[in-house]
Amino acid sequence: MSAILFSVPDLFDALRSILGERLSTGLAEREQHGRGESYHASQAPDAVCYAQTTEEVAAIVRVCAARRVPIVAFGGGTSLEGHVAAQQGGVCIDLSRMQRIIKVRADDLDVTVEAGVTRQQLNTELRTTGLFFPVDPGGESTLGGMVATRASGTNAVRYGTMRENVLNLTVVLANGEIIKTGSRARKSAAGYDLTRVFVGSEGTLGIITEVTLRLYGIPEVLSAAVCAFRDVQAAVSTVVAIIQYGIPVSRVELLDARTVRAVNRYSRLALVEAPTLFFEFGGTPASVTEQLELTREIAQGMGAVSFEFAADDDARRSLWRARHNVHYAMQAMRPNARIWSTDVCVPISALPECIAETAEDVDKASFFVGMVGHVGDGNFHLGMVVDPDNPAELAEAEALNVRVVERAIRLEGTCTGEHGIGSGKIKFMTLEHGAALQAMQAIKRALDPLGILNPGKVLPQE
Structure with missing residues (x-):
């Protein structure tokens, strides 16, 4: 039990009174909840709690806080830096069953969802509204997890990251208290920006249970292009020139020659096995045509060996499906x-x-x-x-x-x-942040004085 000072029967009885059969102590489920999608070894929790409401999460946290039991929040299990490993055992709170899309407000271009909703689920729900949520890290990530890790992805160059697209949060604090971090207003000067404190906190300051997000209109036209280069530096210099020129590309992704080879094998494509840029452009037909032509002109001036348009929507989707599957394409090598x-x-x-x-x-x-x-x-x-x-x-x-x-x-x-x-x-946190790390540790101590929220993550142990 990783040196945790509590009575196991007492803990499990208290949790079972909240969750019933949604408390699991089976080894397979515990091991599944102790790993993400990277090389990091699984470190299983002692129990998995499948929460269905914010109030249940709060009740679980109060039980754990009273016994000083570590808590790790879990969403889609797609993390890459050991975020969900239960280094000190304890309890995993799985939020993936919290899948309500609470309110779509098309007139205000925002939506409130529970933390277990995925980006794909949300965009499926939004199809009839003409709106979409653009932050796209790939994979079946939950929106709560995306907030907790400050995710971004392929659309960030145009639409920003989760940091720019979260309006407010419902968070369960380390003592079981439930708070809202802000309003739905697009700007505010009222007090500290608590929303940004929790965005990127990786479950170390509180457990995010509801999220209010910005939405955007679906572009009238989407078009994609693929551009190959003799070397990586020419490809990257092309991107820098395009950004500095102000061309509003929706996505621009780089794959080196090795990755293109892996993608060809895994997704059965026939791309030139050279450093390659994938582009996507959105807007009106006239603006997309202009973006494509300007981009081609810049790329060819930088020595591009090919520049090909995706012929139709199916070809465009095929390209981005291949890009999103690149993790599995590399694994298959x-x-x-x-x-x-x-x-x-x-x-x-x-x-x-x-x-x-x-x-x-x-x-x-x-x-x-x-x-x-x-x-x-x-x-x-x-x-x-x-x-x-x-x-x-x-x-x-x-x-x-x-x-x-x-x-x-x-x-x-x-x-x-x-x-x-x-x-x-x-x-690497000390190298990057220096003395600012002490301010982060002060925030951690204030919000999680017992140190039970996802211990061993984000900040070096004091």
Whole structure:
């Protein structure tokens, strides 16, 4: 029980009185709830609570707080930095059954949902309204989890990240109190911005149970293009020029040659196996045509070897399906290995230097490494496909990860653009934040004085 000082029968009896059969202590379910989608080993909780309402979450938290039992919130299980590992055992609160879309307010361009609703579910519900929610990290992520990790994804270059698209939250605090962090107003100068405190907090300050989000009109026309280059630096320089020129691309994604090869095999495409940019443009027919032509002109001026339009909506969807499946495409290059996924983000002007130096590191790796990126906002990822039982490979992957992160911070960037800290990147927090880390720790102490919320994540132990 990981040195937890409580009576197991007492805890389970108290939780069962709230949840009934929705309390599980089965080994398989506990292990499933102790891991995400990366190389990090599973660390199972002692019990899994399937909550269905905010009030149930609050009751569970009060039971755990009275016994100083650690609590880990769980959504879709798609995290990449060890966010859901129960390092000290305790209780996992699974929010995936909280799937109500509470209120769509089309006139105000906002919606309130429970934390277990996925982006795909929300957009399916919104189809008849002419609206959509654009933040698209890929995978079957829950919106509560996306808020907790400050997710972004392929549309961030145009629509921003979760930080820009959350209006307010319902949060259960570490003592079981329920609060709302703000209003639905599009701006406010009333007090501290508590919403932004909890966005990206990774379940260490409170448990998010409801989310109010901004919505957007679906563009009249969507069009996509694929553009291949001889080298990664030319591709990245093209993106920088497009952003600086002010072309309002909806998405721009980079895949290096290795990743394109993996995508071709996994998604049965026939892309040129070279550094490649995927573009999407949205707007009126005239504006989309102008965006396409300007982008092609810039790309060809940078030495693009090909520039092809997606012929129709089916071809466009096929491209983005392949991009969203890139994690599994990399995994398929070495089926018995695991992916050590890392990401960094730098100012857009520093992106060519950062990626060029990283590409040199990747070329020297002894295992498959794929590079992908939401390069329109300076964010890129490495997928290092390693044998988790091979200490030499793990050490090599760790060294590559450290070099990439230190390079990004040197260029005034960050150790993670969207994966979050979890337990995997705690070691870089002091390097990136310096004395500001003490202010973060003060917030943690104030909101979670017992240290029971997702312990061992985000902040180094004091």
